[in-house]
Amino acid sequence: QVQLVESGGGLVQAGGSLRLSCATSGRTFNSLGMGWFRQAPGKDREFVAAISWGGGRTYYADSVKGRFTISRDNAKNTVYLQMDSLKPEDTALYYCAARFFDGSLRQSDYNYWGQGTQVTVSS
Numbered sequence: 810q811v812q813l814v815e816s817g818g819g820l821v822q823a824g825g826s827l828r829l830s831c832a833t834s835g836r837t838f839n840s841l842g843m844g845w846f847r848q849a850p851g852k853d854r855e856f857v858a859a860i861s862w863g864g865g866r867t868y869y870a871d872s873v874k875g876r877f878t879i880s881r882d883n884a885k886n887t888v889y890l891q892m893d894s895l896k897p898e899d900t901a902l903y904y905c906a907a908r909f910f911d912g913s914l915r916q917s918d919y920n921y922w923g924q925g926t927q928v929t930v931s932s
Contacts (some may be wrong), residue, residue, distance in 0.1 A: 813929060819927075831888045906922050
């Protein structure tokens, strides 16, 4: 069983930065592809970014490309989402997800999910 715990959300002004963290339990982290998704009020959950088990492949939604960076530290069993140049439309509940081996853009590919961390960007 894999458990995911997100942290790092909060309130920030437009143009600011936040770094989200997702700590993963268990000894399988090195085998996990990791993803970040988000859900804004009244909207469907959408893909944000993903990273392969070794960190060699990363994927981004067009809406965050060039502003967000996904990374991982396998020694700490943690994946990060560095969010820069934040916009009000980035306001959402951000979820971390895991699946074995590669990252994926599809929510249905992920087996494990965290509870989410709220990001609010004020204008």
